[in-house]
Amino acid sequence: MATITVKRPKLTFLEKLFIPTLIKGLRLTLSHGVRSLRGKAEGKEQLAAGHLGVTMQYPEQKWDSHLPEYYRGAPALVTDELGRERCVSCQLCEFICPPKAIKIIPQEIPADSEWAKVEKKPQAFDIDMIRCIYCGMCEEVCPEQAIYLRKDYAITGTSREEMVHDKDKLYEIGGQRIGLVNKWNDLK
Numbered sequence: 001m002a003t004i005t006v007k008r009p010k011l012t013f014l015e016k017l018f019i020p021t022l023i024k025g026l027r028l029t030l031s032h033g034v035r036s037l038r039g040k041a042e043g044k045e046q047l048a049a050g051h052l053g054v055t056m057q058y059p060e061q062k063w064d065s066h067l068p069e070y071y072r073g074a075p076a077l078v079t080d081e082l083g084r085e086r087c088v089s090c091q092l093c094e095f096i097c098p099p100k101a102i103k104i105i106p107q108e109i110p111a112d113s114e115w116a117k118v119e120k121k122p123q124a125f126d127i128d129m130i131r132c133i134y135c136g137m138c139e140e141v142c143p144e145q146a147i148y149l150r151k152d153y154a155i156t157g158t159s160r161e162e163m164v165h166d167k168d169k170l171y172e173i174g175g176q177r178i179g180l181v182n183k184w185n186d187l188k
Helices: 015-018 019-038 090-098 138-143 167-175
Strands: 075-077 103-108 121-126 147-150
Touching: 019 090, 019 147, 075 138, 075 167, 090 103, 090 167
Parallel strands: none
Antiparallel strands: 075 147, 103 121
């Protein structure tokens, strides 16, 4: 097998100083600034950002109405229309989570319960939002459609403990989803 040697081109003195590249970048930046001040910047009408172009004035203006359909936000647990838990503690979301942000402690359902055929429910379900990378794998792998990624991008907390969402908090922010839930299906 032959070895191919590729020689780098020799740079001129000005190219070594990066002056032409620097001037090119400054010219581009200034042209964007001038266009923005003239009110001819792209996206001005969609964002309603006033006369200064596409800069969004963040707490007053939010992306909520401009989020694409495929946006992946923070995960939350949902209940069915009767308020029952959809999660069966299969722990697939915990196993597939790349940063290991999900922790589930399963609990058995008593044999005399109406839903004893389900066998398990989560005793504890925690998601560490600091570790979560919003990849959506937990939503994709869930067989009962119990976990959803909501369109929320402003998650804040004043401590690390506040950023760990427990089962109650996840159900509170998740709400209800209407539709077939396999675990309540009599044929299962």
